[in-house]
Amino acid sequence: MATRLPSVDVLVVGFGWTGAIVAQELTDAGLNVLALERGAWRDTPIDFAPTFDQDELRYYWRHELCEPLAHETLTIRNNAGETALPMRRLGSFLPGINVGGAGVHWNGQVWRFLPSDFVARTHNLSRYGKAAIPADMTIQDWSVTYPELEPHYDRFEYICGISGKAGNLQGQIQPGGNPFEGPRAREYPNPPMTMSYPPTLFADAARELGHAPFPQPSANMSRAYTNPLGVQLGPCTYCGFCEKFGCGNYSKASAQTTILPVLMRKPNFTLRTQSEVVRLNLDSDRKRVVSATYVDASGQEFEQPADLVVLCAYILHNVRLLLLSGIGQPYDPQTGQGLIGKNYAYQIVSSVNVFFDGKLLNPFIGAGAHGMIVDDWNGDNFDHSRLGFIGGGYVGVVQTGARPIETHPTPEGTPKWGSAWKRAVASNYLTSMSIATHGSVMSHRGNYLDLDPTYRDVYGRPLLRMTFDFTDNEHRMSDFITDRAAEIARAMRPREIKVNKRKGSWDVVPYQTTHNTGGAIMGGDPRSSAVNRYLQSWDVSNLFIMGSSAFPQNPGYNPTGTVAALAYWSAEAIRTQYLKSPGPLVSA
């Protein structure tokens, strides 16, 4: 029997980026906030010190900062005709565990979505007509607009100390920035990172072809920085161990390096680690959440009452917790009814390897978001008439480092082992680079999340089941932008290139991106969305659901900037509207 604990004003479930943001904002409003985190405390000096952090085997290949699947995983299949089987080892995406979540081992690529991304349905309909959106493509508008989110993007960028170059300051296009971005109120807090050779070569070639390359917005510090909370970050050292690693130098923004030093000292904030929420409990009308049941490391059950509950776990865990708690109606792909689990989407990626003779690129010098990007083919930045798809993605060289177990490129036709392979690796490692494409995934009627009928976690609860595949729209889009990447590659006048298009069905084995989205989407009314424009559950008004689960479809950028902006937007609505009059912020 669960032990009932004293009630708190706000219960935050999951303590990564959004948990830290929400707790910081709501403790500032004077509320008593408790965060429950299923993992352990993690911080720089003890857990990712530079004396042992640069360890490719441990952190990438043995996934020591990622979710242990023995505890909980999900099942996967490409379509409803297949039997879903468990993701037994990590591959395609890498959810985090412990304080800071996946925001500890992320790259730090911080984007704003395009203004047109937030009105994807009406924008594409008005520009291309009804035929542009197939019947099974279930995209919709967000019900929040870019101008509304702008101050919240800005807030996050200044909390993190983003290094970058504005492309659009209050409507004025700025040379050297992204000319396609929405207007921003002010410049980035820090100048762009110093570029190593590969991004520089890419930018030169792209410029020669008439494109507009710009430095990638980066949560890796281009210089020492003190953020608006007074927390200090150090300059990035370009060590090349960023993606899938913690940062030992306090140079990558994370909850630990930007918010926690202030939040943890507040008297009205408490964190309980090793405390995994297994269920939300509703009142008899099922209109209010009254408490969360959680299990500690020893297996003891506790019931934690709260006036307001904010879900801040990873998207897959948030959606699963809703399904396990019976909140909202599960989505049914046959009827199209129900909203929980609807519009799961992902990201589609491809690459082009570029091999030079004798050009020393030193690819091991890098950082998670250290690159030059071309955005000419993202979103609706280009005319899609007669292309047969909507959406797009960015093309760029992001030199994250070149840890050799992961990165040892060889030209087309090279065997995978033996002397010829060894020769090819040795002669190309220092003189090759890769252009990446990073594309949108539109939502589709057949791509969704629900509960698996067979497989269970350590508590005996059903695992989440993911049914997902890329559709023709995604393949056409990705092939199109990969061809553009290959054109830029050729313009670099290399010895040879290797084009790696994304062929076939989604495959769980190779790492792609940890950019899962949807399942508790936002929108303008309860018939088409699980949460309203403030991320408040339509069904349970004292429940707010943070994270990329709110994305109705996934634009062609990394999601964290928008996840954080939405968290600040939602927290502001809680502070300025909900606290005055608890209840639905939007009438159904």
Add this chain to the structure above:
Amino acid sequence: MPNRKVSRRGLLAGAVGIPLAPAAIRGDMPWREGAADAPSLPRSGAGYLFFSSAEAAFIEAAVARLIPADELGPGAKEAGVAWFIDRQLAGRFGRGERWYMQGPWGPGLPTQGYQTRLSPAGVYRAAIRSIDGVVAREGRAGSFAKLQTADQDAFLKRLESGQVHLDGVETKTFFDMLLQNTIEGFWSDPIYGGNRGMVGWKLIGFPGARYDHSAFVARHGERYPLPPVGLAGRPEWTRS
């Protein structure tokens, strides 16, 4: 004296038989001396912990063909990769400790990834026994390790393309794991027993576990001047 920053609070102070609330962290960023999460190092010693002598003979022969010693320098065998894989299989990786290993087990599609009931250690054990059995039946030698190197290469190519049937384990599952673990042993930090003398890193020009390249980021096209360094330093630092 109890740590003020990590307190363990009783829900109902003094009540008997009432469980305590879990540890709460409040008031500061917790930190404890001597608690660094250092890597867990493999057990030392020259001998194998996991492999039998027959299995060791296979693995030494196989990794020597996957990354051979040649005019460019030492290969996987000289880099200690067989010992590296032994320690990996004897440890958490070999047990599949972080993986979801509950049933039921289905054959699965290639897009669904790893779907065997066997742990990595079990995959190696079943596959090597089966491979040596196939080689012996074909009659060129009593085991894989006793084949001529050209015949070993030919046999590995048949494994790679799935032309050899193995008992109890999918050929592709084993071959992909063997090749991946060989590459890991060749290029991981020497603290795990492979990449001896940093021969893997020296082969390609990777400078290892350095944490500050800021002086070199803008020096385009120049040869990086520093030798590789591992988490435990360089052999030159500790040579007497």
